[in-house]
Amino acid sequence: MPSHTIPPLADASALPTLSASAARNAHFWDRIARKYAADAIADTAGYEATLRRVQALLSVEQDVLEIGCGTGTTALRLAPFTRRLLATDFSAGMIAIAREKLAAQPTPQLSFSVADADAPGFGQGAYGVALAFNLLHLVTELDHALALGLQALRPGGLLISKTPCIAEMNPLVPYLALPLLRAIGKAPHVLCFTGEELQAAITRQGMEIVSVERHGTRGKDIRVFIVARKPA
Ligand SMILES: C[S@@+](CC[C@H](N)C(=O)[O-])C[C@H]1O[C@@H](n2cnc3c(N)ncnc32)[C@H](O)[C@@H]1O
Numbered sequence: 001m002p003s004h005t006i007p008p009l010a011d012a013s014a015l016p017t018l019s020a021s022a023a024r025n026a027h028f029w030d031r032i033a034r035k036y037a038a039d040a041i042a043d044t045a046g047y048e049a050t051l052r053r054v055q056a057l058l059s060v061e062q063d064v065l066e067i068g069c070g071t072g073t074t075a076l077r078l079a080p081f082t083r084r085l086l087a088t089d090f091s092a093g094m095i096a097i098a099r100e101k102l103a104a105q106p107t108p109q110l111s112f113s114v115a116d117a118d119a120p121g122f123g124q125g126a127y128g129v130a131l132a133f134n135l136l137h138l139v140t141e142l143d144h145a146l147a148l149g150l151q152a153l154r155p156g157g158l159l160i161s162k163t164p165c166i167a168e169m170n171p172l173v174p175y176l177a178l179p180l181l182r183a184i185g186k187a188p189h190v191l192c193f194t195g196e197e198l199q200a201a202i203t204r205q206g207m208e209i210v211s212v213e214r215h216g217t218r219g220k221d222i223r224v225f226i227v228a229r230k231p232a
Pocket of ligand 1: 026029067068069070071074088089090091094115116117118132133134135138139140
């Protein structure tokens with residue numbers, strides 16, 4: 001594991017408080033946070049392959065931002081390979097559990113904060129890498145959220161995302177099952193796009209696609225892993 005001098009953690013108190021609509025959307029995730037934390041990872045081999053791939057792209061010289069970090073499982077694994085990792089999520093329930101895990105596994109590079117991926121406030125050009133795992137299909141407006149992520153990156157910085165592409169699922173899922181589940185409060189709002197449409201949205205922001213991969217080891221893999229670079 002890399003060893004280095006760790007500078008003070010980022011000032012998470014500078015992040016803006018949630019808007020009323022973000023707080024409403026976050027309520028779904030607050031409700032399921034404990035269950036989400038208890039659920040097993042569906043494809044452990046695929047998850048470990050993604051972690052290895054991301055670790056290889058990180059360095060202990062970089063400040064890293066994670067957006068939509070959930071209960072912090074991935075942040076805890078990746079933080080030792082960064083200079084500092086600020087892991088954020090708009091669900092206070094998710095962040096509370098992430099902080100419990102951090103208390104049980106102290107990791108000096110890591111801090112958690114509540115923040116909305118749909119609102120500005122991550123700082124201009126502050127990060128070498130922005131991570132978004134299982135998030136981009138959940139934001140309110142994809143181009144807007146990507147633009148905010150891009151703003152947070154320094155020139156030459158990397159966006160690394162792994163995203164379920166709902167439009168690659170059986171159409172009964174996006175057009176029947178998800179709307180029904182959403183109507184009874186059992187599913188969040190989701191955006192429906194293919195991996196190619198996600199790549200196109202990233203390219204529209206002026207980012208260069210570095211790599212497009214799939215790491216799944218079980219059945220059809222709808223989660224596209226994309227690395228993209230902000231122009232230097
Ligand atoms: C499917 S979970 C993924 C969590 C974690 N990244 C992982 O891979 O396990 C989606 C997470 O995104 C968060 N989220 C959804 N919309 C968000 C937004 N607009 N801003 C910040 N977080 C958001 C949810 O609260 C939830 O914790």
